[in-house]
Amino acid sequence: MESLTFGPLSTLPSLVEELNPHKVAFLTNMTVERLWLKKAFSGIENPIKIVIPDGEEYKSLETTMAIWKRLQEEGFTRKSLLIGLGGGVVTDIAGFVASTYMRGTLLGLVPTTLLAQVDAAIGGKTGVNFNGKNMIGTFYLPNFVLIAHETLSTLPDEEIRNGLGEVAKYALLDKKIYALIRNFKGIDEAIIRECALFKAEVVEKDPEERGLRRILNLGHTTGHAIEKLSNYRIKHGLAVSMGLMVASKVGEELYGFDSGKTEELLEKLGLPTKHPFGADEILREMALDKKAWYGKIVFVAPVEIGDVVVEEVAEEVLKRALEATSYDSGSGDSQKPEGSA
Template identity: 65%
Template sequence: MEGIVFEKLNSLGALLEPLNPFKVAVLTNTTVRDIWLEEVLDSISEYEVHPIIIPDGEKYKDLETARYVWEKLIKIGFTRKSLLIGLGGGVITDIAGFVASTYMRGTLLGLIPTTLLAQVDAAIGGKTGINFHGKNMIGTFYLPNFVLIDIMTLSTLPMVEVLNGLAEVVKYAILDREVYEILTRISSPQEAIKSEELIRKSVEVKVRVVEEDLRESGKRRILNLGHTVGHAIEKLSGYKIKHGFAVSVGLVVASKLGERLYGFDSGKVYELLKKFGLPINLPFEPSKVLEAMKLDKKAWYGKIVFIIPVKIGEVVIEEVPESLVLEVLREVRE
């Protein structure tokens, strides 16, 4: 997948040259604005640039925020040949992608992910979305013109955001043996965010899958490993539990199912999650989690489908009997 570059923020101007945008809008939140916006604006000062600032938080990833951004773009005379840049974490990159894909049926789009979760997951692969009666229930597939990854932006992250992203990296470690080997050598979250090799390899795993199946009609579904339970936990918490923490518990459930069905060594997953201090216990009643899972968009034809590890580097996509799911949920709840 072209357009993903590992460079410093001050290289942004070079990425804009071939696009020759009429106008540029930079969408970010109040937190990232105070840390990185000035450096981004300085690197593209020769363009007409309009910052658009929204509040920080998952609860603002909604239709009202999208409407606010659309209206801002109209007011500044934004055209299809203008560039919308999403500067921030997964909420920002998701909203920026959604707005860019729908405004005038598609504008130029650039993403600058500043969290680990966004760098290895949310900004990669062309998925966009807003929350509407559930996680990412309204969205599109829309590939950005570029994704600029500067791992130095991770140096200002609070530890909770580092851990939030590490859960997705553990997911890649289950899907890919090379990522697993790298992650087993890393001893702390602080070491992980300094490892460009780890982040690059995680991105490569996702890109490899997405290039085979952009619209999630088949193989791309393996990237939902841990998300069947994860999205249910997020929804039940009113999105107060962070995505990565919810996925972490989802990885435990998937690993336990793999152990029951295929003899997968779930201890390998437990070991990684515990090393980084990620949650491993279900925070809600199993029956409530099961019901929430049935309403998730990943439940095709109303049936609960899991991504189940067979061994490190190999997973299967499989419908699992509710009785077994409930049994494992109860085990993880204890």
């Protein structure tokens, strides 16, 4: 299984020491630099600091090239260690850089957001955006992932909510996590651990997404389309939440799934259950998704809690599900996300 460590940031020097790297570089963003970089540096000899601006728009090839250039200037080698300290944008870029620089360097990830701790930093997917979400990327497992619960103490409520979109996905995929969320009082270490371990176990069985791992895309085909249509103003976890509701409506029509369970779950977590776009425009974006194998939309739909199917779904079925979960469907939703159309 992927090397996951659950513990405080003070655990980091021992993880680094085990790898005996030639050099150590930290990649982070401006917000995390201010909050956590000094503590992360503690006990690590002569670390290199690379800071990028905050935001999904900086998850780009331009940013990647600037990091490659800096690593070259610092004499970084294949035996050097790049540590991504931050949320999903940082961990995705760090993984992509590490996998491509000199055909692969050592990589460590220290996710500092809920979304990254339960999902983005786990599983070895790397990527940057290129005319779509994560269209350029690799599979590259990190040497370690340190999940330090303490970093959530400085996370804004909106980012906790963002991460809960992925937590909701795991609740639909796993009965044990669903039971935890049914009694949800707030995010805690037990929920984070169960989500992270669930993903790691799936990835271990299917590291390159040839079969089983595709279940982890539940809510994502629609979610990525919504993100792109909103110019990424709708955060990933909120878009996934909307996508989960669409998937549940598909599951209801095809397999008799009770979509009310998903709606209840999302509302309990304070997540949106409707999307702000037209069915046709979402379908156009879904057709461009990297998971559309052979040019057809491959979709993950729930059959029951803990059981999903991955298959091609007819466009008319998707369209009905998208229309039923749109704000224009006539059943208002108080959870309309900020920044949506």
